[in-house]
Amino acid sequence: MKRKTWLYLAGFSAVAVALSWLLAGLAIRDRVAEVPFLFSTLAKLLVILLILYYAKISGTGKYLLCGRTFSRDTVWLALPLIASVLICYGAIDTRPGALAGAMMLLGVVAGVVWEELYFRFAARLLFERCGKYHLLVVVLTSVVYGGVQLFRALYQPIGVGVGLMLFVLTTAQGIFLTALYSKTKNILVPLLAHLAQDVPETLFHQFSTAPRGVFGTGEFLRGLLAIAYTAVGFWLLFFSHHIRERRQNKTRAAVALPPVTDVATPEKTHTTGGMHASGKMYTPEE
Numbered sequence: 424m425k426r427k428t429w430l431y432l433a434g435f436s437a438v439a440v441a442l443s444w445l446l447a448g449l450a451i452r453d454r455v456a457e458v459p460f461l462f463s464t465l466a467k468l469l470v471i472l473l474i475l476y477y478a479k480i481s482g483t484g485k486y487l488l489c490g491r492t493f494s495r496d497t498v499w500l501a502l503p504l505i506a507s508v509l510i511c512y513g514a515i516d517t518r519p520g521a522l523a524g525a526m527m528l529l530g531v532v533a534g535v536v537w538e539e540l541y542f543r544f545a546a547r548l549l550f551e552r553c554g555k556y557h558l559l560v561v562v563l564t565s566v567v568y569g570g571v572q573l574f575r576a577l578y579q580p581i582g583v584g585v586g587l588m589l590f591v592l593t594t595a596q597g598i599f600l601t602a603l604y605s606k607t608k609n610i611l612v613p614l615l616a617h618l619a620q621d622v623p624e625t626l627f628h629q630f631s632t633a634p635r636g637v638f639g640t641g642e643f644l645r646g647l648l649a650i651a652y653t654a655v656g657f658w659l660l661f662f663s664h665h666i667r668e669r670r671q672n673k674t675r676a677a678v679a680l681p682p683v684t685d686v687a688t689p690e691k692t693h694t695t696g697g698m699h700a701s702g703k704m705y706t707p708e709e
Contacts, residue, residue, distance in 0.1 A: 424557055424559060424560065428550065428557070428560065431549045431550065432550075432560070432563060432564070435545070435546065435549060435564065435567070436567045438541075439541065439542070439567050439568070439571050440567075440571060442470060442537075442541070442571075443571035443572075443574045444574060445466060446463050446466055446467065446534075446574070447574040447575065449462040449463040449466050450462075450463045450575075458522065458526060459522070459523045459526050459527065460523075460526040460527055460529070460530040461526065463530060464526065464529055464530040464533050467530070467533035467534055467536075467537045468533050470537045470540075470541070471533065471536050471537050471540060474537070474540040474541065474544070474545065475540070478544070483548055486544070486547065486548070486608070487544060487609075487610045488609055488610065488611065489608045489609070490607045490608030490609040490612075491607065491609060492607075492609050492611050492612060494607060496603065496606045496607055496612070496659065497603075497607065497612055497615075499599075499603065499616065499655060499659075500612070500615055500616050500619055502599075502616075502648075502651060502652075502655065503596075503616050503617070503619040503620035503648075504619035504620070504623070506620070506644065506648045506651070507619065507620040507621075507623040507624050508623050509636055509644055510624070510636045510644045510645055510648065511623060511624045511627040511628065511634045511636060512627060512634065512635075512636055513627050513631030513632070513633050513634030513635060513636075514631055514633065515630045515631055516630075516631060516632055517629070517630050517631065517632060518630070519629055519630070524629070527625065527629055528622070528625075528626075531618075531621055531622055531625045532618065532622075534621070535614060535617045535618050535621055536614065538568070538617070539600070539604075539610060539613055539614045539617055540610070542564065542567075542568045542597065542600075542601075543600060543601060543604045543610060543613050544604075544610055546560075546564050546601070547604065547605075550564070551605070554605075555605075556601070556605060556660065561598060561601055561602075561656075561660065562598070564597065564601065565594045565595075565596075565597030565598045565601065566594050566597075568593060568594065568596075568597035569589075569590045569591070569592075569593040569594030569595075569596075569597060570590065570594075572589055572590065572593045573586055573589065573590060584642075585642075588642060588645055588646070591646075591649050592645050592646075592648060592649045592652075594649075595648075595649040595650070595652035595653045595656070596617075596620070596649075596652050598652060598653055598656035598657065599616070599652040599653070599655055599656040600613035600616060600617060600656075601613075601656065601660075602655070602656040602657070602658075602659035602660045603616055603659065605659070605660060606659050606660075
């Protein structure tokens, strides 16, 4: 990669760390707030507004929704939804209250939106060239995305093993979501895929005292999901793109027009004479 790309990557990582650190600190503040999830949610909404404002004044907002929301690539939205239910399912046996539940859901949605706008949209503006990413850029931006998720340990104690699995899974998720955005050119697609994982997981953890998954092996399924995310992500980024180009080339060859052949020009005919409009006779030499 060029030196300029490395500088962009350093700045991108620094801003991501700063934002995640700030949001983690506000989440700690939310523990003693009268309204749950208030300060962190407001900060996320502010980040969203700033990114959208920049997209508007810079003219880059057209890159948010320039592709179709639903196509054959969006079938992969089922992967995070099914996996999150299998991993986090638990009997609903708690009720945190209407206000807490509404603020929790708003906080999750706001968190997903700001992360997609920053880690997918902003990353595309910085690193995508001619519709493609450098492989190392995809990996490193996904590692940054996975790394900043560990800031939740500041307000939600997690063990070393759980933290390592969280890092691996979210890094793989970053590759998958980047691939979805690169293929569809529509930010709604990775946003919906992100929501499909985070919303069920958050709801089960908040409304169930034992969210252990359908088979009681959530950590094992998280490992499988990380492998699936990585495999599907790289397939969408590289192999699927080449297959599609090859098919398009075959289609063009099949419908190509036959070569144009020389059209025979009619032989010149000689006339023996005629009559002018005035009534006088003329010869071919005239």
